[in-house]
Amino acid sequence: MAPRRTKAKDLRRRTASRPERRTIVVFCEGEASEPDYINALKRLPHVRGNTAIDIEVDPNQGVPLTLVRRAIERSRDDEIDECWCVFDVEWPKHHPNLDQAIQLAADHGIRLAISNPCFELWLILHFEDRTAFLDTAAAERMSRKLDGRDGKRIDAERYMPHRKMAAGRAARLAGRHERDGSRFPDDNPSSGMYELLAAVEPEGR
Template structure:
């Protein structure tokens, strides 16, 4: 009886395929707290593996319109998937040309993470709800009281652990303003930093705080 022939095994090595990393460029007006937060975020292993985040700080602390124009120029790079601008509204005196900056960003597909009155409102939301109007000075004072910092530098560790709670609170503020028809720039307090968080960390569902 002739033995049954078996098919030879394919001994070629199979190479693992890895998803291509996205490239996101973020333009900031701040030189301390915003970059400290974003740099810590991009160092998280699951974000680093999927997304290359480049943070560009305007050397002259440019106004929102300047940041948007820089982002428009950079968005022409074929290697860049998304450009974001992170800036504040400021109260009682607003940044100049805010409306123009927002219209221009929308026209050119530039994403915005805008905090009203300032980035410190986003920091506050990591610890507690904030539904009452705030000036910039009040937001800065409350933020420092919550995390105990003295200078401008930020310890991002306690914030990363609470980032999804902050995102939920920011989303609830956005829903409230939509319901009350309080349009920009009168949507104080508000922050769309949660939209930037979702862009760099899309795999994290609401309420799922990954370990650092």
């Protein structure tokens, strides 16, 4: 009797399929607090597992229009899913060409996280509500008082447990400005950082 044939065993290693990570590039005008904060986001396990975040800081602390133009160039890379620009309005003197930067970003699909008057407003919202107008100097003083730091650099890990609270406060500010008809740049105080958080964190986390 001829020996029974058996099916050859497939020796190729079977790997579990996992979804491909999204790639987001964030362009920052500041070289301290904004990158510090976003780097802390990158280190969160659920963010690290689902989203690759690349931070680019303008070496000349470029104005918003410069950031948007750099983001447009980078967005042409097919490997990148989203480009974001993080910048401030500044009060009492605004950054130049803000309206042009915003329109150019809209025309090319660049996402914006604008803080009005400055990024420190977003930091403040981690600890308390803030609904009254602030100029840049006042926001910086208040932010330092709340977290006890001396300069621009922040201990971003302290902020991570409070980021959802900050996002809720920022979203409520945006809703209030919309109801009141307060249009940019008169939407002070406000921060679009809550939208960047929603982009980098999987829903439900």
